[in-house]
Amino acid sequence: MIDVHSHILPSVDDGAKTLADAIEMAKxxxxxxxxxxxxxxxxxxxxFxxxxxxxxxxxxxLNEALQYHRxxxxxxxxxxxxxxxxxxxGYRDGDILPLAETKYVLIELPSNHVPRYTEQLLFDIQLQGLVPIIAHPERNSELIEHPTKLYDLVKKGALTQLTAGSIAGKFGKKIKNFSLQIIxxxxxxxxxxxxxxxxxxxxxxREAYDVIQKQFGSQAVYVFRENAELLVANETLYKDAPERIKKKKFLGIF
Ligand SMILES: [Fe+2]
Known part of the structure; x- marks a missing residue:
């Protein structure tokens, strides 16, 4: 399984504090x-x-340390x-690092709103030959209130990454439900x-995939897992796979 978003590098942000923490996370x-x-x-x-x-x-x-610890x-x-x-x-200056050095870039919105320039910027990023991935839209309060804004961003070419903990209910029921609605x-x-x-x-x-398996079936699990593989291979992700949705039971909010 491939995980495309983590804060495992030690001493660089609010993730792993020390190398020992990073090793524990790796295990x-x-x-x-x-x-x-x-x-x-x-x-x-x-x-940061x-x-x-x-x-x-x-x-x-970190890779050297992981090899050392087998x-x-x-x-x-x-x-x-x-x-x-x-x-x-920032991209032109070489500060921006796409995921696994592919065409995919992970973009985080502020937690409480969507800046007005977002749609234009995500479009301009695509003009550079890149594909923007919106990190955890299910935790953005403006998108929770106005889900059609997320629909518009995705229809204009942005992809989205949901956080496993959201699907597993670790951020509360509201965020879990919104995650399932987005799926x-x-x-x-x-x-x-x-x-x-x-x-x-x-x-x-594991918990998140168990929920997805239960709610949407194994085809949905396959598509998400495969998309992470396709991303690392710099290939095109599955965008629309309605057949993967087994049940329609979450309120049609979009
Ligand atoms: Fe993050």
Missing amino acids: AAVAEGITTIIATPHHRNGA ENDKSSIMEHVYA IPLSVLPGQEVRIYGEWLD EANLAHLIASDAHNTTSRAFYM
């Missing part, structure tokens, strides 16, 4: 069946700056970039852990 990931994980430190979120070159160095060092997990470089007006300048509306493309540690913000990938 937990392996126990969940994860074989490849993309490290996506926060960048430009007001608290992690540009491309520093992330590449940290990923190299932990069968491969770490790929990535970055979770908070949306900001000068994103394209049912065919607006979800990837499931990832966004793990920060092994306690309060752990992986929950």
Whole structure:
């Protein structure tokens, strides 16, 4: 299994604090069946700056440590970039690091609103030949209130990544239900852990896939898992697979 969003790199953001923490997270990931994980430190979120070159160095060092400890997990470089007006300048300056050095970039919205320039910027990012992935839209309060805004962004080419813990109910019932509604509306493309540690913000990938299996069937599980593989291979993800939806039981809010 591939996890495309994690904060496993030590001492770079609010994820793993030390190398020992990162090793513990790696063991937990392996126990969940994860074989490849993309490290996506926060960048430009007001608290942390992690540009491309520093992330590449940290990923190299963590892979060395995992080999030393004989932990069968491969770490790929990535970055979770908070949306900001000068994103394209950051990309041109070489600060932005796409997921696993592919065409896919992980974009984080603020938790309480969607900036007005979002739609235009996500469009402009695509003009660069990149594919924007909106990180955890199910946790954005404006999208919860106005889900058609998410529909519009996806229809204009953005992809979305739901957080496993949201689907597993770790952020509460409202966010779990919205996650299931997003899946049912065919607006979800990837499931990832966004793990920060092994306690309060752990992986929950197995739990999430158990919920998806139960609610939507094994075809849905297959599509999400396959999409993570396709992403790392820099291939095109499944965007629309209505046949994977076994039941229609979550309110039709879109
Ligand atoms: Fe994250």
